[in-house]
Amino acid sequence: MSRERRIGWVPQEYNEMTPGELAQRVDFAKRRLGSRLTILGHHYQRDEIIRYADYRGDSLELSRRAASTDSEFIVFCGVNFMAETAAVLCSPEQVVIQPVEEALCPMAEMAGRHQAVATYEALSSVWDEPVIPITYQNSTADIKAFVGEQGGAVCTSSNARALFEWAFDQGGRILFLPDEHLGTNTVLDMGMPEEALGVWDPLHPPDPATFAEARVVVWKGFCWVHTGFAEEDVAQAREQYPDALVIVHPECPRPIVVASDASGSTARIIQVVEEAPEGATIIVGTECHLVDRLNDEHPDKLVLPLSRRACGSMAMTQLKHLAYVLDGLIEGETHNVVTVPEDVARSARLALDKMLQIG
Numbered sequence: 001m002s003r004e005r006r007i008g009w010v011p012q013e014y015n016e017m018t019p020g021e022l023a024q025r026v027d028f029a030k031r032r033l034g035s036r037l038t039i040l041g042h043h044y045q046r047d048e049i050i051r052y053a054d055y056r057g058d059s060l061e062l063s064r065r066a067a068s069t070d071s072e073f074i075v076f077c078g079v080n081f082m083a084e085t086a087a088v089l090c091s092p093e094q095v096v097i098q099p100v101e102e103a104l105c106p107m108a109e110m111a112g113r114h115q116a117v118a119t120y121e122a123l124s125s126v127w128d129e130p131v132i133p134i135t136y137q138n139s140t141a142d143i144k145a146f147v148g149e150q151g152g153a154v155c156t157s158s159n160a161r162a163l164f165e166w167a168f169d170q171g172g173r174i175l176f177l178p179d180e181h182l183g184t185n186t187v188l189d190m191g192m193p194e195e196a197l198g199v200w201d202p203l204h205p206p207d208p209a210t211f212a213e214a215r216v217v218v219w220k221g222f223c224w225v226h227t228g229f230a231e232e233d234v235a236q237a238r239e240q241y242p243d244a245l246v247i248v249h250p251e252c253p254r255p256i257v258v259a260s261d262a263s264g265s266t267a268r269i270i271q272v273v274e275e276a277p278e279g280a281t282i283i284v285g286t287e288c289h290l291v292d293r294l295n296d297e298h299p300d301k302l303v304l305p306l307s308r309r310a311c312g313s314m315a316m317t318q319l320k321h322l323a324y325v326l327d328g329l330i331e332g333e334t335h336n337v338v339t340v341p342e343d344v345a346r347s348a349r350l351a352l353d354k355m356l357q358i359g
């Protein structure tokens with residue numbers, strides 16, 4: 001089979017190496033490349049990858065790391081929109097590499113530029129106030145560029161509310177992409193009524209006139225991991241662990257958030273676990289690699305997944321992929337480089353900079 005047709009392709013020798021041999025390769029490359037190399041690992045990555053990350057974090061933390069490092073090579077172990085964001089924020093001399101270039105976030109892929117432009121125009125035709133697009137960090141560089149061109153901003157699950165407040169202060173109404181649930185949770189947590197909210201299904205574009213009274217229209221995109229939790233999971237957790245705290249990520253649908261004790265970004269979830277007293281039980285509704293790691297790193301507490309939900313895209317990156325791209329760097333070859341066209345990067349940077357200023 002050709003190299004182009006195989007997802008996560010590596011030369012056969014890497015498929016045949018033992019975990020110990022792969023680990024030796026990575027260790028050697030890290031020593032050899034020194035400060036020329038920075039490895040970034042998202043919290044949802046496998047342990048075998050996180051072990052070698054110079055920095056681990058959520059997408060915002062890692063974007064900041066990418067923007068502040070002087071390393072020549074940035075190996076981003078995550079999904080494509082994260083590596084794209086790093087490429088947008090880094091200097092042109094730096095090289096961003098994604099060990100598995102086919103690792104895409106399904107939610108980010110649910111919003112395309114043409115659809116977003118058409119929706120923006122449709123809402124502009126029925127709203128007197130300006131449409132301010134805000135996109136979740138989990139979106140493609142094309143969407144970030146569109147948002148930047150229209151004077152909008154990127155947000156994360158930590159700062160969505162601050163960005164929404166900023167948009168309202170500008171006298172605008174909001175088109176939020178691409179996560180229906182983060183948008184919905186943000187609006188309702190701000191105390192706005194449900195009537196202020198509209199859901200735009202890009203596969204069946206509605207009559208924009210039906211959104212004439214809405215102040216926020218959210219794109220009908222979703223995360224496979226976080227929409228997989230059910231209210232019964234929360235009920236079952238409460239029955240089994242009556243004293244536990246249940247915290248979920250705001251990419252979860254509203255009923256799950258309401259049934260839980262708290263919701264918060266990945267950074268917030270980590271903080272809650274760290275600050276919980278010894279002996280506490282915390283049930284977490286997010287990707288299970290992170291939950292398992294939190295449990296391992298806090299042996300004085302019990303940290304359990306609400307149910308076991310793994311992100312298949314994040315799990316695509318294995319030690320053999322990391323070893324392959326690092327060996328390439330030692331040999332002077334760059335595999336799986338992520339680039340963003342300069343005009344797209346320029347506009348996307350506007351939207352990212354706005355988030356960094358406001359959020």
Ligand code: SF4
Binds near residue numbers: 107138
């Ligand atoms: S966990 Fe959800 S939002 Fe994150 S990369 Fe996977 S599918 Fe995308």
